[in-house]
Amino acid sequence: MRLKSGFLACTFCVILLAQTSLAVSETTILMDTPAYSAGSKWAKNFEFDRVVSGGPARTGRSNHSVEFGMIFDLGNRFWLDGRYSRSSSWAAGIWAQRLSSGNALLASSDNLPFGDVKLDIRPLDPGGDVGPGAALWAQLAAAQNTGEGKTIEVTAFSPAQPAGNSIAIYAVSSGNGAGAFLGAALSGTTQSASALGIIYDVNGFALVGIAGNDAIKRQFRMNDEMKSQKRSLHIGYSVGKVSGWDMSVKLGVNATQADRQISQHMRFSFAANAASGANAIPHIKYSITENIRWSYISADIGGSATRNLGQGWSVSVAVAIGAGTIKGNYSASRRVRVEGLVDQRYWSSRQSFSRGAAHGKISLGISRMLGRRTTATLEVWAAGMSAVPVPVNSSRTRLASGAAQGIVQLNSAGGVREQRRTDWRPAMATGIRFGLRHHF
Numbered sequence: 538m539r540l541k542s543g544f545l546a547c548t549f550c551v552i553l554l555a556q557t558s559l560a561v562s563e564t565t566i567l568m569d570t571p572a573y574s575a576g577s578k579w580a581k582n583f584e585f586d587r588v589v590s591g592g593p594a595r596t597g598r599s600n601h602s603v604e605f606g607m608i609f610d611l612g613n614r615f616w617l618d619g620r621y622s623r624s625s626s627w628a629a630g631i632w633a634q635r636l637s638s639g640n641a642l643l644a645s646s647d648n649l650p651f652g653d654v655k656l657d658i659r660p661l662d663p664g665g666d667v668g669p670g671a672a673l674w675a676q677l678a679a680a681q682n683t684g685e686g687k688t689i690e691v692t693a694f695s696p697a698q699p700a701g702n703s704i705a706i707y708a709v710s711s712g713n714g715a716g717a718f719l720g721a722a723l724s725g726t727t728q729s730a731s732a733l734g735i736i737y738d739v740n741g742f743a744l745v746g747i748a749g750n751d752a753i754k755r756q757f758r759m760n761d762e763m764k765s766q767k768r769s770l771h772i773g774y775s776v777g778k779v780s781g782w783d784m785s786v787k788l789g790v791n792a793t794q795a796d797r798q799i800s801q802h803m804r805f806s807f808a809a810n811a812a813s814g815a816n817a818i819p820h821i822k823y824s825i826t827e828n829i830r831w832s833y834i835s836a837d838i839g840g841s842a843t844r845n846l847g848q849g850w851s852v853s854v855a856v857a858i859g860a861g862t863i864k865g866n867y868s869a870s871r872r873v874r875v876e877g878l879v880d881q882r883y884w885s886s887r888q889s890f891s892r893g894a895a896h897g898k899i900s901l902g903i904s905r906m907l908g909r910r911t912t913a914t915l916e917v918w919a920a921g922m923s924a925v926p927v928p929v930n931s932s933r934t935r936l937a938s939g940a941a942q943g944i945v946q947l948n949s950a951g952g953v954r955e956q957r958r959t960d961w962r963p964a965m966a967t968g969i970r971f972g973l974r975h976h977f
Contacts, residue, residue, distance in 0.1 A: 584929040588644040614775040627762040636753040641945040642746035650738040652679040654745040658730035659943035670696035671723040671730040679736035680715030695725035703812035720818040722811035747945045752811035758802045765795040782842040793833040819876040827869045835861025849906035858897040895923040916970045924961035
C-alpha cells in the first residue's frame with residue numbers, strides 16, 4: 538500500500554447553526570480535514586421540569602469540536618478514509634419572576650409524600666382598637682402514614698397601624714426522613730401576607746405557596762452540557778470525469794457516543810416588600826439533574842462532484858445519507874433543600890431506550906489552490922438527523938387540592954404523580970466552514 542494523498546492540518550471553522558434539538562453536533566459535524574470548530578446554535582432543546590416550568594423555550598449553545606483523519610490510497614481508484622472526533626457543547630439560561638398576588642403555587646416530585654398543607658392569607662379586621670391587618674393561618678402535616686407525623690401550625694396577625702408593621706417567620710419540624718417547613722411574611726401596612734410550605738418524606742415532596750403583593754420570588758438557572766466522540770471508516774471510489782465533473786462515491790460505518798447532562802435549579806424566596814426581615818427567611822431550593830447517555834451505530838453512502846474552474850479555483854458538492862440504531866439510557870436525581878434545615882435527595886429508576894434513526898448531509902464548497910500541495914476551502918453545509926433522545930414530561934395525575942381567594946390547600950396520599958422520560962425529536966443544523974488541506 539502506498540500513501541498517495543493524506544492530510545494533517547488544523548482548521549478554524551466558524552459554524553452558524555440552526556437546529557431543532559440539542560443533540561445534533563455529535564452526529565452532524567463531518568469535516569473533510571482535521572479541524573477545530575466553534576459556533577452557536579439556537580433551538581428548542583427539551584421540556585423543562587414542571588417545578589421550574591416557565592423557563593426560556595430557547596437557549597443559546599456554544600459548540601466546539603476537534604477531528605483528526607487520514608485518507609489512504611488503496612490503488613485502482615479506491616481510497617480509505619478514517620476519522621475520529623471529539624465534541625462538546627453547552628448552554629446556560631437564567632431568569633427570575635414574581636408569583637402574582639393571589640396566585641397559588643403547587644409543585645411536587647414524581648412521587649408524592651403523605652401529608653396535608655393548608656395556607657390561608659386572607660386579611661382580617663378584628664374591629665375595635667386593633668383594626669384591619671395582614672393575617673396568616675397555616676397548617677402542615679407530613680408522614681401521617683408512619684405514625685410519626687411532623688406538624689406545624691402557625692397563626693399570625695400584623696395590624697395596619699402603626700405604619701410599618703410587619704412579621705417575618707419560619708418554622709421547621711423534621712426527623713426520620715420526613716418533615717415540614719413553613720416560611721411566611723406579613724405586612725400590616727399593605728394588609729397582605731405570603732407563605733411557602735414544604736412537606737416531604739422518603740417517597741417525595743410537595744411544595745405549596747400563595748403570594749400577596751407579588752412578594753414571592755422564583756429564580757431559575759439551567760446548565761446543559763453534552764460531550765461526544767465519533768469514529769468513522771469509509772471506503773471510497775473515484776468514478777472519473779462525468780460532463781467535466783470529477784465524481785466519487787463512498788460507503789462506510791460510523792459510531793457515535795454521547796453523554797448529556799442537564800441541571801435545572803429553582804430558588805423560592807420572599808421579596809424585600811414582603812415584610813421587614815423577610816430576607817432572613819431561609820430559601821427553598823429545588824434541583825433536578827438528568828443524564829442521557831446514548832450511542833448511534835450507523836452506515837451511510839455518499840457521493841461528491843468537483844469541477845475545475847481554472848486559475849487554481851474549483852467548486853464541489855457532496856451529499857451523504859445513512860441510517861442506524863440509537864441505544865441508551867436515562868437517569869435523574871432530585872434534591873430539595875431549605876438552607877441549613879432540610880436536605881432531601883430522590884433518585885429515579887434508570888430508563889432504557891432504543892430505536893432506528895436516519896441522518897443526512899449536503900455541502901457546497903469553493904476551493905483555491907495556495908500551492909502545489911495546499912488548498913483553502915470555504916464551504917456551506919446542512920445536516921440533519923431524524924431523531925435524537927431528549928427529556929420531556931409525561932402525563933401526570935392532578936394534585937388533590939382546593940383553593941379559594943386567599944386560600945390554598947393540598948391533600949397528598951403518596952403514589953406516583955408522573956415520571957420524566959425521553960422522547961424523540963429531529964435534529965438539524967447548518968454551517969459555514971473555512972479550512973486548509975495539505976497533501977503529503
